[in-house]
Amino acid sequence: MLSLWVLVVFHTYVVIGHPQCLDYKPPFQPSKPLTFCTAYSSFGCCDSVQDRAIADKFRYITEFLDNTGITACGEYIRNILCQECSPYAAHLYDAEDANTPLRELPGLCGNYCTEFWFQCRSTLSLITDRDLSAIESDVAKFCRYLTLDDVNYCYPNVLTNAELNKGLGEVKADDEGCLQLCLQEIANGLCNPVAMVHANDGTHRFFIAEQLGYVWVYLPNGSRVDKPFLNISKAVLTSPWAGDERGFLGIAMHPDFRHNGKFYVYYSIYAKKDEKIRISEFYVSTDNMNMADHKSERIILEVTEPASNHNGGQILFGIDGYLYIFTGDGGRAGDPFGEFGNAQNKSSLLGKVLRINVTGNDKGLPYRIPPDNPFLRERTARPEVYAYGARNMWRCSVDRGDPVTGKGRGRIICGDVGQNKFEEVDLIQKGGNYGWRAKEGFSCYDKKLCNNASLNDILPIFAYPHSLGKSVTGGYIYRGCQMPNLMGRYIFGDFMSGRLMSLKEDKDGQWQYTELCMGPAQDCNFPKLINGYYPYIISFGEDEAGELYFLSTGTPSAAVAAGVMYKIVDPSK
Known part of the structure; x- marks a missing residue:
């Protein structure tokens, strides 16, 4: 990955820098402000632990100096030690070249090195813990040891180079x-690659699903395994029509996939004169970690689709371990099914976020209902419903949270x-009503339903008009x-x-x-x-x-x- 290196490219004498740290990782903003190397509190390569270690080293060095020495040399010593925290540390220490040893000290600019020699040359051995007395008396040798030839990246020029620091961080x-x-x-x-997931099993491979019903394994080096991980193309209902919404639509690996080898898929089928969406469970092969056991399919849920569009397709596991299924409203335009549409009808599984428990079922049922599902005790509601009022949620994700x-x-x-005017982004809440077909984004779609005082819908966190996208x-x-x-x-x-x-x-x-x-x-x-x-x-x-x-x-x-x-x-x- 090239972003793990410092890259320098010359374009008509303009230098464009890519800052990096000694561990080849990118710079970052420390979670807590640094108390010693404060110049790099907003963006750099040190956290508070490294900052304290540098401060301890500074205190150790200055114990060998009297007050006059600290006054004269303290700032030089601090600046040199703190370059480990610079966002350009990898270049200052020559860490990006595997063929050269890591510098003990950051590369200084010639003028700064000369100043350091005149003021504080005797402190060099203290900073490096090496006996460098042989070069301390010769400014040429001293600065040959400390100077970095690249005048753009050497310290302190790196701090004042406008091109390098423009927009840094x-x-x-x-x-x-x-x-x-x-x-x-x-x-x-x-x-039509419809999904990419990983198994969170430490292998760092990933899986890409195609609408036709194929799932492929890609290894960490970018190569693809020759045979598909899963091939259910014969069972999947889709077509070559541009924009056909049916097909293999979603895949989710079980949170404990590393140990149980289970994964779940969401796809369209044609059965008994009806089009349906199907949620199935599979196991990985016991002989090949990059191949599913195609005979292991266990059907979890099927829902009849009254039209060929708005099939939903997202399936994922929440941090609670339950499986979340995101269905479309059934298709056509304006959710025309029943008195107020499928999405507002809690007795329908369409236009919903469903939540089920597929783990630890000992009664032979395909799934269980989580005991805290919000409509479990509502007589006219399906117990699987977690949230409703969705039109056709396409691609949802779980936030890992601030690290x-x-x-x-x-x-x-x-x-x-959206329907005619607006697209929206929603945060899913238990029991939430997301408004469709009463509302589209923040706007009323069905005015009669929209004015219903009991709607109590959750507004999007963002909606945009069809002038931006459809x-x-x-x-x-x-x-x-x-x-x-x-x-x-x-x-x-x-x-x-x-x-x-x-x-x-x-x-x-x-x-x-x-x-x-x-x-x-x-x-x-x-x-x-x-x-x-x-x-x-x-x-x-x-x-x-x-x-x-x-x-x-x-x-x-x-x-x-x-x-x-x-x-x-x-x-x-």
């Missing part, structure tokens, strides 16, 4: 405020595809390591417009919108990085480490191998 935005990103192509030649505070952990966020694709709240600038930002897209978007929650709980776009060629001009993608954004995914990907295609047909999976890369890294 921030995702770069263009003149219109669009956050600029680059991409890395991870997989291609896919037929330091844990804030947000476990919340489920979804994109819900089919939302839900994404993930980024919680990975490689792009700290995106931390906590919800990344999602639109299938029809190809627009990439983001939301960031502020301290008041409001979500602020910022568009994402591709960085210019100069910013993405590194091997394996690109700044363009196929526009039909089908799905998003994250790997075991929480790094973020999206899947799109140039031709939205299950029969055309025009699908690609991209990894999102922050070019400021």
Whole structure:
């Protein structure tokens, strides 16, 4: 991964830097302000533990100096020690070149080194714990040992270089405020890739599902296993029509997949003159970890679909261990089924978020009902219903939570595809009513239902008009390591417009919108990085480490191998 290295490219004498740390990881904002190397509290390579260790070393060194020596040399010593916290530490210590040894001290600029020699040359042996008295009397030898030839990266020039530090620690935005990103192509030649998941089993492989009914295993080195992990294409109902919403639509690995080998799939079928959605359980093969046991299928749930569109398709496990199933409203336009539509009818499984327990069932039933499901004691409601009023939620995810505070952990966020005017993003709450068909986004759709005082619906955290896009694709709240600038930002897209978007929650709980776009060629001009993608954004995914990907295609047909999976890369890294 190139973002793990310091890269320097010269374009008409302009230097573009990619800061990195001694452990080859990107810089970050410390969770607590540093008390010693305070210059790097907002963005750098040290946490509070490393900061305290550097402070202890400084105190040890200064114990050998009198007050005059501390006054004259203390700042030099502090500056040199604290370069370990610089976002450019890897370059200052020559850590990015595996063929050269790691420098004991950061590379200094010539003028600064000369100043240090005149003022404090006798402290060098204290800083390094080595006897360097042989070079202390010769300024040329002294600075040959300490100076870094690259005048752009040496200390302290690295702090004042405008190009290197422009926007450091921030995702770069263009003149219109669009956050600029680059991409890395991870997989291609896919037929409508609808989902990417990982097994959270320590293997760091990932699984990509195609609408036709194939699931492929990709190994950590990017290679694909020759035979599909799962092939149920003969059972899956779909067609080559562009935009057909039926097919293999979702996959979820059991939270304990490492030990029980279970996974669950969501797909369309044709049975007894009806189209249905089916949720099934499979086991991985006992002989091959990269192959499913195709004979192990156990049908968990089937729901009849009155139309060929709005099939839902998301399936995932919450942090409570229960399986969540996101169904569409049944299709056609305006949810025309019954007096007030399927979505508002709690006796229907369509237009819902369902929650079931598929673990530890000892009575031979396909699943159990969690005892705290919200409508368990409501006579006219299906006990599986967890939330309702959904039109066609397409792509939902579970927030891993802030890596330091844990804030947000476990919340489920979804994109819900709109009707005529608005697309929306929702945070799922137990027992919540998400308004459809009474409302579309924040707007009334069915005025009679909308004015019903008992509606008590939960408003979206964000809705956008069809001038921006016409089919939302839900994404993930980024919680990975490689792009700290995106931390906590919800990344999602639109299938029809190809627009990439983001939301960031502020301290008041409001979500602020910022568009994402591709960085210019100069910013993405590194091997394996690109700044363009196929526009039909089908799905998003994250790997075991929480790094973020999206899947799109140039031709939205299950029969055309025009699908690609991209990894999102922050070019400021």
